[in-house]
Ligand SMILES: Cc1cc2nc3c(=O)[nH]c(=O)nc-3n(C[C@H](O)[C@H](O)[C@H](O)COP(=O)(O)OP(=O)(O)OC[C@H]3O[C@@H](n4cnc5c(N)ncnc54)[C@H](O)[C@@H]3O)c2cc1C
Protein backbone atom coordinates (compact mmCIF):
# COMPACT_ATOMS: atom_id res chain seq x y z
CA UNK A 1 0.00 0.00 0.00
CA UNK A 2 1.44 3.31 -1.09
CA UNK A 3 0.17 6.74 -0.05
CA UNK A 4 -1.10 9.26 -2.57
CA UNK A 5 1.78 11.49 -3.67
CA UNK A 6 2.49 14.57 -1.57
CA UNK A 7 5.01 17.37 -1.17
CA UNK A 8 7.39 17.00 1.77
CA UNK A 9 8.94 19.67 3.95
CA UNK A 10 11.28 19.20 6.87
CA UNK A 11 11.50 22.55 8.63
CA UNK A 12 14.58 23.19 10.76
CA UNK A 13 12.70 24.84 13.61
CA UNK A 14 9.28 25.14 15.24
CA UNK A 15 8.97 28.69 13.88
CA UNK A 16 9.54 27.46 10.33
CA UNK A 17 6.99 24.70 10.85
CA UNK A 18 4.42 27.21 12.14
CA UNK A 19 5.02 29.51 9.16
CA UNK A 20 4.39 26.59 6.80
CA UNK A 21 1.21 25.65 8.67
CA UNK A 22 -0.07 29.24 8.48
CA UNK A 23 0.69 29.39 4.78
CA UNK A 24 -0.86 26.05 3.81
CA UNK A 25 -3.66 25.66 6.37
CA UNK A 26 -5.84 22.60 5.88
CA UNK A 27 -3.83 21.37 2.88
CA UNK A 28 -0.91 20.58 5.17
CA UNK A 29 -0.57 17.80 7.74
CA UNK A 30 2.06 17.51 10.41
CA UNK A 31 4.07 14.30 10.56
CA UNK A 32 5.62 13.40 13.93
CA UNK A 33 6.31 9.69 14.48
CA UNK A 34 4.02 8.79 11.60
CA UNK A 35 2.62 5.75 13.37
CA UNK A 36 -0.96 6.91 13.15
CA UNK A 37 -0.67 9.16 10.10
CA UNK A 38 1.24 6.87 7.72
CA UNK A 39 -1.11 3.89 8.18
CA UNK A 40 -4.12 6.09 7.30
CA UNK A 41 -2.23 7.62 4.37
CA UNK A 42 -1.33 4.13 3.12
CA UNK A 43 -5.01 3.19 3.31
CA UNK A 44 -5.68 6.45 1.45
CA UNK A 45 -8.04 7.60 4.18
CA UNK A 46 -5.88 10.73 4.30
CA UNK A 47 -4.20 12.43 1.35
CA UNK A 48 -2.54 15.67 2.46
CA UNK A 49 -0.96 17.85 -0.25
CA UNK A 50 1.92 18.84 2.00
CA UNK A 51 3.46 16.80 4.79
CA UNK A 52 5.43 18.87 7.32
CA UNK A 53 7.88 16.59 9.13
CA UNK A 54 8.48 17.78 12.70
CA UNK A 55 9.68 14.35 13.82
CA UNK A 56 13.30 15.31 14.28
CA UNK A 57 13.10 18.79 15.78
CA UNK A 58 15.32 18.68 18.89
CA UNK A 59 13.33 21.69 20.17
CA UNK A 60 10.30 19.43 20.65
CA UNK A 61 12.05 16.59 22.47
CA UNK A 62 12.67 17.15 26.17
CA UNK A 63 11.45 16.21 29.64
CA UNK A 64 12.12 18.84 32.30
CA UNK A 65 10.87 19.67 35.77
CA UNK A 66 9.33 23.15 35.87
CA UNK A 67 7.95 24.22 39.24
CA UNK A 68 5.12 21.90 40.29
CA UNK A 69 4.97 20.37 36.83
CA UNK A 70 6.93 18.27 34.38
CA UNK A 71 7.11 19.80 30.90
CA UNK A 72 7.37 17.30 28.05
CA UNK A 73 8.13 18.31 24.47
CA UNK A 74 5.41 17.16 22.06
CA UNK A 75 7.96 15.33 19.92
CA UNK A 76 9.17 13.14 22.78
CA UNK A 77 8.92 9.51 21.70
CA UNK A 78 7.04 6.88 23.69
CA UNK A 79 10.32 4.98 24.27
CA UNK A 80 11.88 8.12 25.77
CA UNK A 81 8.88 8.67 28.06
CA UNK A 82 9.01 5.00 29.03
CA UNK A 83 12.67 5.13 30.13
CA UNK A 84 12.80 8.68 31.53
CA UNK A 85 14.39 8.78 35.00
CA UNK A 86 12.79 12.19 35.63
CA UNK A 87 9.30 10.82 34.99
CA UNK A 88 10.06 7.64 36.95
CA UNK A 89 10.30 9.71 40.13
CA UNK A 90 8.13 12.75 39.32
CA UNK A 91 5.21 11.23 37.42
CA UNK A 92 5.55 7.44 37.29
CA UNK A 93 2.10 6.83 35.75
CA UNK A 94 3.18 8.24 32.41
CA UNK A 95 6.17 5.95 31.69
CA UNK A 96 4.15 2.94 32.84
CA UNK A 97 1.38 3.80 30.39
CA UNK A 98 3.83 4.58 27.56
CA UNK A 99 5.35 1.12 28.05
CA UNK A 100 2.01 -0.49 27.14
CA UNK A 101 1.70 1.26 23.76
CA UNK A 102 2.02 -1.09 20.79
CA UNK A 103 5.42 -2.75 20.63
CA UNK A 104 9.03 -1.56 20.90
CA UNK A 105 9.21 -0.60 17.21
CA UNK A 106 6.04 1.53 17.54
CA UNK A 107 7.38 3.13 20.73
CA UNK A 108 10.65 4.05 19.01
CA UNK A 109 8.68 6.19 16.55
CA UNK A 110 5.39 7.36 18.09
CA UNK A 111 5.35 10.62 20.04
CA UNK A 112 3.37 11.95 23.00
CA UNK A 113 2.17 14.97 21.01
CA UNK A 114 1.13 12.78 18.09
CA UNK A 115 -0.79 10.46 20.36
CA UNK A 116 -2.68 13.35 21.99
CA UNK A 117 -3.32 15.11 18.65
CA UNK A 118 -4.58 11.98 16.92
CA UNK A 119 -7.40 11.75 19.51
CA UNK A 120 -8.17 8.07 19.09
CA UNK A 121 -10.42 7.16 22.06
CA UNK A 122 -8.64 3.78 22.21
CA UNK A 123 -5.25 5.43 22.83
CA UNK A 124 -3.63 4.96 26.21
CA UNK A 125 -1.74 8.21 26.72
CA UNK A 126 -4.61 10.71 26.34
CA UNK A 127 -6.52 9.03 29.19
CA UNK A 128 -3.36 9.02 31.30
CA UNK A 129 -2.81 12.75 30.77
CA UNK A 130 -6.51 13.24 31.52
CA UNK A 131 -6.21 11.35 34.81
CA UNK A 132 -3.17 13.49 35.61
CA UNK A 133 -5.13 16.66 34.87
CA UNK A 134 -2.39 17.91 32.52
CA UNK A 135 -2.34 20.77 30.04
CA UNK A 136 -1.70 20.85 26.30
CA UNK A 137 0.34 23.83 25.04
CA UNK A 138 -0.63 24.88 21.51
CA UNK A 139 1.32 27.36 19.40
CA UNK A 140 0.74 29.06 16.06
CA UNK A 141 2.07 32.20 14.38
CA UNK A 142 -0.84 33.91 16.18
CA UNK A 143 0.56 33.04 19.60
CA UNK A 144 0.50 30.38 22.28
CA UNK A 145 -2.30 29.06 24.48
CA UNK A 146 -2.51 26.46 27.21
CA UNK A 147 -5.57 24.20 27.08
CA UNK A 148 -6.45 21.95 30.02
CA UNK A 149 -6.70 18.38 28.75
CA UNK A 150 -10.21 18.28 30.24
CA UNK A 151 -11.36 20.64 27.47
CA UNK A 152 -9.00 19.50 24.69
CA UNK A 153 -11.08 16.68 23.18
CA UNK A 154 -14.30 17.33 21.27
CA UNK A 155 -15.05 13.92 19.73
CA UNK A 156 -13.59 10.90 17.97
CA UNK A 157 -10.34 12.03 16.30
CA UNK A 158 -11.15 15.67 17.04
CA UNK A 159 -9.77 18.30 19.38
CA UNK A 160 -9.90 22.07 19.86
CA UNK A 161 -6.56 22.39 18.02
CA UNK A 162 -6.84 24.70 15.00
CA UNK A 163 -5.28 23.62 11.68
CA UNK A 164 -2.49 26.20 12.00
CA UNK A 165 -1.58 25.12 15.53
CA UNK A 166 1.08 22.71 16.73
CA UNK A 167 1.09 20.97 20.07
CA UNK A 168 4.46 22.03 21.39
CA UNK A 169 4.35 20.83 24.98
CA UNK A 170 2.43 18.68 27.43
CA UNK A 171 2.49 19.66 31.10
CA UNK A 172 1.67 17.20 33.86
CA UNK A 173 1.74 17.66 37.64
CA UNK A 174 4.58 16.21 39.68
CA UNK A 175 2.61 13.49 41.42
CA UNK A 176 5.67 12.01 43.15
CA UNK A 177 4.69 9.20 45.48
CA UNK A 178 0.89 9.56 45.08
CA UNK A 179 -0.71 6.16 44.37
CA UNK A 180 -1.11 5.30 40.70
CA UNK A 181 -1.87 2.33 38.46
CA UNK A 182 -2.69 1.52 34.85
CA UNK A 183 -4.89 -1.44 33.93
CA UNK A 184 -5.04 -2.18 30.20
CA UNK A 185 -7.19 -5.04 29.02
CA UNK A 186 -6.65 -6.63 25.63
CA UNK A 187 -6.69 -10.09 24.19
CA UNK A 188 -3.46 -10.38 22.22
CA UNK A 189 0.08 -9.10 22.52
CA UNK A 190 0.43 -5.75 20.83
CA UNK A 191 -3.30 -4.95 20.72
CA UNK A 192 -4.98 -1.69 21.56
CA UNK A 193 -6.93 -1.50 24.82
CA UNK A 194 -10.45 -2.92 24.77
CA UNK A 195 -10.74 -0.79 27.90
CA UNK A 196 -8.01 0.88 29.93
CA UNK A 197 -8.13 2.58 33.32
CA UNK A 198 -5.50 5.02 34.57
CA UNK A 199 -5.59 6.01 38.23
CA UNK A 200 -3.48 8.63 39.95
CA UNK A 201 -4.03 10.49 43.20
CA UNK A 202 -7.74 9.57 43.32
CA UNK A 203 -8.44 10.61 39.72
CA UNK A 204 -9.57 8.03 37.17
CA UNK A 205 -9.09 8.21 33.35
CA UNK A 206 -10.91 5.79 31.04
CA UNK A 207 -9.68 4.50 27.66
CA UNK A 208 -12.23 3.48 25.02
CA UNK A 209 -15.36 4.19 27.06
CA UNK A 210 -16.73 6.93 24.79
CA UNK A 211 -15.86 9.13 21.84
CA UNK A 212 -13.13 10.85 23.84
CA UNK A 213 -11.00 9.81 26.81
CA UNK A 214 -13.18 10.24 29.90
CA UNK A 215 -12.84 10.77 33.62
CA UNK A 216 -14.85 8.39 35.80
CA UNK A 217 -16.29 11.43 37.55
CA UNK A 218 -18.93 9.55 39.56
CA UNK A 219 -16.27 7.22 40.94
CA UNK A 220 -14.01 10.16 41.77
CA UNK A 221 -16.85 11.94 43.61
CA UNK A 222 -17.71 8.79 45.57
CA UNK A 223 -14.08 8.36 46.60
CA UNK A 224 -13.92 11.99 47.71
CA UNK A 225 -17.04 11.33 49.82
CA UNK A 226 -15.29 8.43 51.50
CA UNK A 227 -16.83 5.50 49.61
CA UNK A 228 -14.97 2.17 49.66
CA UNK A 229 -12.96 1.19 46.58
CA UNK A 230 -15.50 -1.52 45.73
CA UNK A 231 -18.47 0.87 45.97
CA UNK A 232 -16.74 3.65 44.05
CA UNK A 233 -15.48 1.32 41.31
CA UNK A 234 -19.01 -0.02 40.79
CA UNK A 235 -19.87 3.46 39.45
CA UNK A 236 -16.99 3.68 36.96
CA UNK A 237 -19.15 3.23 33.86
CA UNK A 238 -21.65 5.92 34.81
CA UNK A 239 -21.78 8.83 32.38
CA UNK A 240 -19.84 6.83 29.75
CA UNK A 241 -20.97 5.78 26.28
CA UNK A 242 -18.74 2.87 25.29
CA UNK A 243 -18.55 1.71 21.68
CA UNK A 244 -19.51 -1.78 20.49
CA UNK A 245 -17.25 -3.49 17.97
CA UNK A 246 -15.88 -6.90 17.00
CA UNK A 247 -13.90 -7.28 20.21
CA UNK A 248 -16.52 -6.25 22.76
CA UNK A 249 -20.13 -5.19 23.31
CA UNK A 250 -20.86 -1.94 25.08
CA UNK A 251 -22.07 -3.88 28.12
CA UNK A 252 -18.89 -5.88 28.30
CA UNK A 253 -16.89 -2.63 28.18
CA UNK A 254 -18.98 -1.30 31.07
CA UNK A 255 -18.20 -4.47 33.02
CA UNK A 256 -14.50 -4.11 32.25
CA UNK A 257 -14.48 -0.46 33.31
CA UNK A 258 -15.88 -1.38 36.73
CA UNK A 259 -13.53 -4.33 37.26
CA UNK A 260 -10.40 -2.58 35.98
CA UNK A 261 -11.17 0.52 38.04
CA UNK A 262 -11.43 -1.64 41.14
CA UNK A 263 -8.10 -3.29 40.34
CA UNK A 264 -6.39 0.01 39.55
CA UNK A 265 -7.71 1.73 42.68
CA UNK A 266 -6.62 -1.25 44.78
CA UNK A 267 -3.12 -1.20 43.31
CA UNK A 268 -2.90 2.59 43.67
CA UNK A 269 -3.91 2.31 47.33
CA UNK A 270 -0.80 0.11 47.79
CA UNK B 271 3.62 13.08 -9.29
CA UNK B 272 5.14 15.10 -6.48
CA UNK B 273 8.64 16.53 -6.67
CA UNK B 274 11.38 14.15 -5.73
CA UNK B 275 13.56 14.73 -2.70
CA UNK B 276 17.20 13.76 -2.36
CA UNK B 277 17.98 11.37 0.48
CA UNK B 278 21.37 10.35 1.80
CA UNK B 279 21.48 7.40 4.11
CA UNK B 280 24.18 5.10 5.40
CA UNK B 281 23.01 1.54 4.89
CA UNK B 282 25.08 -1.16 6.55
CA UNK B 283 28.02 1.21 6.74
CA UNK B 284 27.94 2.27 3.09
CA UNK B 285 26.69 5.63 1.90
CA UNK B 286 23.62 5.54 -0.37
CA UNK B 287 21.87 8.41 -2.08
CA UNK B 288 18.88 8.77 -4.40
CA UNK B 289 16.20 11.17 -5.56
CA UNK B 290 12.97 9.64 -4.30
CA UNK B 291 9.29 10.46 -4.13
CA UNK B 292 8.42 11.53 -0.58
CA UNK B 293 5.87 8.71 -0.38
CA UNK B 294 8.52 6.02 -0.90
CA UNK B 295 8.62 3.75 2.14
CA UNK B 296 11.94 2.89 3.77
CA UNK B 297 11.24 -0.81 3.13
CA UNK B 298 10.97 -0.11 -0.61
CA UNK B 299 14.03 2.13 -0.56
CA UNK B 300 16.08 -0.69 0.97
CA UNK B 301 14.71 -3.40 -1.32
CA UNK B 302 14.22 -1.62 -4.63
CA UNK B 303 16.60 1.34 -4.62
CA UNK B 304 19.52 -0.12 -2.65
CA UNK B 305 18.73 -3.68 -3.74
CA UNK B 306 18.95 -5.36 -0.33
CA UNK B 307 16.20 -7.98 -0.25
CA UNK B 308 16.59 -9.49 3.22
CA UNK B 309 14.07 -7.04 4.65
CA UNK B 310 10.69 -8.64 3.97
CA UNK B 311 7.30 -7.00 3.73
CA UNK B 312 4.65 -9.19 5.32
CA UNK B 313 1.51 -7.39 6.45
CA UNK B 314 2.36 -3.86 5.24
CA UNK B 315 0.24 -2.63 8.20
CA UNK B 316 2.79 -2.27 11.05
CA UNK B 317 1.63 -5.53 12.60
CA UNK B 318 4.01 -8.37 11.73
CA UNK B 319 7.50 -6.90 12.15
CA UNK B 320 8.94 -8.74 9.12
CA UNK B 321 10.21 -5.38 7.82
CA UNK B 322 12.08 -4.48 11.04
CA UNK B 323 15.43 -2.72 10.55
CA UNK B 324 17.54 -0.54 12.82
CA UNK B 325 17.55 3.23 12.28
CA UNK B 326 20.40 4.79 14.27
CA UNK B 327 20.44 1.60 16.31
CA UNK B 328 16.73 1.48 17.16
CA UNK B 329 14.31 -1.10 15.79
CA UNK B 330 11.58 0.30 13.52
CA UNK B 331 9.07 -1.18 11.11
CA UNK B 332 10.30 0.03 7.73
CA UNK B 333 6.86 -0.33 6.12
CA UNK B 334 5.74 2.56 8.33
CA UNK B 335 8.70 4.91 7.90
CA UNK B 336 9.21 7.08 4.84
CA UNK B 337 12.63 6.96 3.21
CA UNK B 338 12.76 10.77 3.62
CA UNK B 339 12.27 10.35 7.38
CA UNK B 340 15.45 8.25 7.43
CA UNK B 341 17.44 10.85 5.47
CA UNK B 342 20.79 11.37 7.19
CA UNK B 343 20.46 8.33 9.43
CA UNK B 344 22.37 5.08 9.64
CA UNK B 345 20.27 2.03 8.78
CA UNK B 346 21.17 -1.58 9.50
CA UNK B 347 19.49 -4.51 7.79
CA UNK B 348 20.13 -8.19 8.30
CA UNK B 349 22.72 -8.04 5.48
CA UNK B 350 24.71 -5.66 7.68
CA UNK B 351 25.32 -8.20 10.44
CA UNK B 352 28.63 -9.99 10.25
CA UNK B 353 28.57 -13.66 9.26
CA UNK B 354 29.19 -14.90 12.80
CA UNK B 355 26.93 -12.41 14.57
CA UNK B 356 25.88 -13.85 17.94
CA UNK B 357 22.17 -13.40 17.19
CA UNK B 358 22.18 -15.09 13.78
CA UNK B 359 24.47 -17.82 15.12
CA UNK B 360 22.06 -18.42 18.01
CA UNK B 361 19.01 -18.52 15.71
CA UNK B 362 20.82 -21.23 13.74
CA UNK B 363 21.94 -23.20 16.80
CA UNK B 364 18.57 -23.05 18.58
CA UNK B 365 16.46 -23.64 15.44
CA UNK B 366 14.89 -20.21 15.75
CA UNK B 367 13.49 -20.40 12.23
CA UNK B 368 11.62 -22.69 9.89
CA UNK B 369 10.41 -21.03 6.66
CA UNK B 370 12.56 -18.01 7.44
CA UNK B 371 10.15 -15.31 6.33
CA UNK B 372 9.96 -13.59 9.72
CA UNK B 373 13.65 -14.15 10.42
CA UNK B 374 15.31 -10.95 9.14
CA UNK B 375 12.81 -8.84 11.08
CA UNK B 376 12.97 -11.12 14.12
CA UNK B 377 16.78 -11.00 14.12
CA UNK B 378 16.91 -7.21 13.77
CA UNK B 379 14.30 -6.74 16.51
CA UNK B 380 16.41 -9.06 18.70
CA UNK B 381 19.62 -7.13 17.96
CA UNK B 382 17.77 -3.92 18.89
CA UNK B 383 16.38 -5.50 22.05
CA UNK B 384 19.79 -6.76 23.21
CA UNK B 385 21.38 -3.36 22.62
CA UNK B 386 18.83 -1.83 25.01
CA UNK B 387 18.72 -4.76 27.44
CA UNK B 388 21.85 -6.95 27.16
CA UNK B 389 20.67 -9.64 29.61
CA UNK B 390 16.89 -9.90 29.30
CA UNK B 391 14.72 -12.35 31.19
CA UNK B 392 12.56 -14.77 29.22
CA UNK B 393 9.58 -12.49 29.80
CA UNK B 394 11.50 -9.44 28.62
CA UNK B 395 12.45 -11.29 25.43
CA UNK B 396 8.83 -12.24 24.77
CA UNK B 397 7.64 -8.68 25.40
CA UNK B 398 10.55 -7.22 23.46
CA UNK B 399 9.55 -9.25 20.41
CA UNK B 400 5.81 -8.65 20.75
CA UNK B 401 5.81 -6.65 17.53
CA UNK B 402 7.09 -9.61 15.49
CA UNK B 403 4.91 -12.47 14.32
CA UNK B 404 6.13 -15.94 13.37
CA UNK B 405 3.72 -18.40 11.79
CA UNK B 406 6.03 -21.41 12.02
CA UNK B 407 8.10 -21.83 15.13
CA UNK B 408 5.66 -21.23 17.96
CA UNK B 409 8.23 -18.71 19.29
CA UNK B 410 9.90 -20.92 21.91
CA UNK B 411 13.07 -21.51 19.91
CA UNK B 412 13.26 -17.85 18.96
CA UNK B 413 13.13 -16.90 22.63
CA UNK B 414 15.80 -19.51 23.40
CA UNK B 415 17.97 -18.11 20.61
CA UNK B 416 17.79 -14.57 21.98
CA UNK B 417 18.57 -15.79 25.50
CA UNK B 418 21.53 -17.77 24.13
CA UNK B 419 22.75 -14.76 22.14
CA UNK B 420 22.75 -12.76 25.38
CA UNK B 421 25.17 -15.27 26.87
CA UNK B 422 22.58 -17.03 29.04
CA UNK B 423 21.88 -20.73 29.12
CA UNK B 424 18.47 -20.96 27.41
CA UNK B 425 17.62 -24.13 29.35
CA UNK B 426 18.13 -22.46 32.71
CA UNK B 427 16.64 -19.12 31.63
CA UNK B 428 13.38 -20.73 30.50
CA UNK B 429 13.05 -23.15 33.42
CA UNK B 430 9.67 -22.60 35.05
CA UNK B 431 9.73 -23.69 38.69
CA UNK B 432 6.00 -24.36 38.61
CA UNK B 433 6.44 -26.87 35.81
CA UNK B 434 9.54 -28.63 37.15
CA UNK B 435 7.81 -31.04 39.54
CA UNK B 436 5.19 -33.58 38.56
C1 LIG C 1 0.90 -1.31 15.25
C2 LIG C 1 0.54 -0.12 16.09
C3 LIG C 1 0.09 -0.32 17.38
C4 LIG C 1 -0.26 0.76 18.17
N1 LIG C 1 -0.71 0.50 19.43
C5 LIG C 1 -1.07 1.54 20.21
C6 LIG C 1 -1.53 1.31 21.54
O1 LIG C 1 -1.60 0.18 22.01
N2 LIG C 1 -1.91 2.39 22.27
C7 LIG C 1 -1.83 3.67 21.79
O2 LIG C 1 -2.16 4.59 22.51
N3 LIG C 1 -1.37 3.92 20.55
C8 LIG C 1 -1.00 2.89 19.75
N4 LIG C 1 -0.53 3.14 18.49
C9 LIG C 1 -0.48 4.53 18.01
C10 LIG C 1 0.86 5.15 18.33
O3 LIG C 1 0.95 5.44 19.70
C11 LIG C 1 1.06 6.43 17.51
O4 LIG C 1 2.42 6.64 17.47
C12 LIG C 1 0.44 7.68 18.06
O5 LIG C 1 -0.95 7.53 18.22
C13 LIG C 1 0.64 8.85 17.12
O6 LIG C 1 1.88 9.43 17.34
P1 LIG C 1 2.84 9.79 16.14
O7 LIG C 1 3.92 10.62 16.70
O8 LIG C 1 3.21 8.56 15.44
O9 LIG C 1 1.88 10.74 15.26
P2 LIG C 1 1.69 10.87 13.70
O10 LIG C 1 1.21 9.60 13.12
O11 LIG C 1 2.89 11.50 13.09
O12 LIG C 1 0.52 11.94 13.70
C14 LIG C 1 -0.79 11.59 14.12
C15 LIG C 1 -1.69 12.82 13.98
O13 LIG C 1 -1.34 13.81 14.91
C16 LIG C 1 -0.93 15.01 14.26
N5 LIG C 1 0.22 15.52 15.01
C17 LIG C 1 1.32 14.83 15.37
N6 LIG C 1 2.11 15.57 16.14
C18 LIG C 1 1.52 16.77 16.27
C19 LIG C 1 1.85 17.96 16.97
N7 LIG C 1 2.96 18.07 17.70
N8 LIG C 1 1.01 19.01 16.89
C20 LIG C 1 -0.14 18.91 16.17
N9 LIG C 1 -0.51 17.82 15.50
C21 LIG C 1 0.31 16.75 15.55
C22 LIG C 1 -0.63 14.61 12.84
O14 LIG C 1 -0.84 15.68 11.95
C23 LIG C 1 -1.61 13.48 12.62
O15 LIG C 1 -2.86 13.98 12.30
C24 LIG C 1 -0.16 2.08 17.67
C25 LIG C 1 0.30 2.30 16.37
C26 LIG C 1 0.65 1.22 15.57
C27 LIG C 1 1.13 1.47 14.20
Ligand code: FES
Pocket residue numbers: 310311312313314315316317318319320321322331332333334
Ligand atom coordinates in the same frame (compact mmCIF):
# COMPACT_ATOMS: atom_id res chain seq x y z
S1 FES D 1 5.45 -5.52 6.86
FE1 FES D 1 5.96 -3.96 8.25
S2 FES D 1 5.10 -4.69 10.07
FE2 FES D 1 4.44 -6.19 8.65
Ligand code: FES
Pocket residue numbers: 366367368369370371372373403404405406407
Ligand atom coordinates in the same frame (compact mmCIF):
# COMPACT_ATOMS: atom_id res chain seq x y z
S1 FES E 1 9.97 -19.07 10.49
FE1 FES E 1 8.25 -19.02 9.19
S2 FES E 1 7.25 -17.23 9.87
FE2 FES E 1 8.80 -17.45 11.32
